[in-house]
Amino acid sequence: DRHTEFEPRRAELIRAAAEAPEAKRTAARVDLARFYLAREMGAECKGVLDLALAEQAPTPETAVAFLVRAIAQILMGRIDGALKDLSYPTVGNQHEAPLWRAVAYAHQGKWSEASDGFRSVASTIGLLPLELQRTVLKEMVRASIETGDITGAVKQMEEFEAVGIPRELE
Numbered sequence: 001d002r003h004t005e006f007e008p009r010r011a012e013l014i015r016a017a018a019e020a021p022e023a024k025r026t027a028a029r030v031d032l033a034r035f036y037l038a039r040e041m042g043a044e045c046k047g048v049l050d051l052a053l054a055e056q057a058p059t060p061e062t063a064v065a066f067l068v069r070a071i072a073q074i075l076m077g078r079i080d081g082a083l084k085d086l087s088y089p090t091v092g093n094q095h096e097a098p099l100w101r102a103v104a105y106a107h108q109g110k111w112s113e114a115s116d117g118f119r120s121v122a123s124t125i126g127l128l129p130l131e132l133q134r135t136v137l138k139e140m141v142r143a144s145i146e147t148g149d150i151t152g153a154v155k156q157m158e159e160f161e162a163v164g165i166p167r168e169l170e
Contacts, residue, residue, distance in 0.1 A: 001038040002129070009035060017048075026052050030065050037072055038129070045072040063090045070100055075135070079107045099124055099136065106139040111146035118143060125159075133163050 001009060013032040020028040029052040036045035049069040056062055070085035082104050091097050102117025118140045125136055137160040144153035 001035040002131075006039070026056055026062060026065060030068060033065070033068050033072070037068060037075075040075075040131075042072040042076040045069070046076070058088050058090045060090050063088070063092075063094050066091045067095050067097055067100065070097075070104075071132070074100060074104055074107065077107070079104050096121070096124055096128070102143075103136055103139050106143050109146075111143050114139065114143040115147045115149065115152075130163060134160070134166065134169070137163065138169065 010032075013028075013035050017025065017028040017032050029048050033045040033048040033052075036042075036048065046069055049065050049072070052065055053062060053069070058066070066085040066088050070082040070091075073079070073082035073085065083101070085091070086097050086101050086104065098117055099121040102114045102121065105111075105117060106114035118136075122140075125133055125140075128136065137156055140156045141153050141160065144150070144156060
């Protein structure tokens with residue numbers, strides 16, 4: 001979604017969400033929200049998911065919607081809202097929820113909780129798109145430094161360099 005032509009893909013996803021039968025509407029809206037997230041359009045992503053989640057009670061099927069909305073909120077700096085989304089029982093420790101909780105704790109300056117969270121989910125980082133890997137690795141390095149784990153910080157910096165450090169973070 002990051003590299004496709006914007007308008008045709010967006011129109012396709014909006015049409016799919018509008019035409020989806022009620023049972024598949026949330027999944028179609030999550031697809032649209034992921035497209036917005038891939039394009040760094042966090043507010044649009046959150047808006048789509050606000051609508052989707054307002055129309056449906058939390059169920060195991062909505063866990064992905066809560067997770068994607070939490071990621072969007074973290075990227076927009078709305079940490080309390082992200083943690084609320086990540087605390088829904090249907091979300092639990094599914095998908096990358098523990099990873100994003102750790103990122104949220106890092107944003108709040110809760111370094112010990114963030115470091116503990118990062119240690120438990122380090123293997124899932126490689127599954128994320130590169131841009132999100134960089135976001136997570138940056139927080140991992142900072143949490144390691146803040147908790148005095150210099151060895152961990154050096155190791156994470158090596159991973160960061162392997163992924164590629166963008167010019168704005170050099």
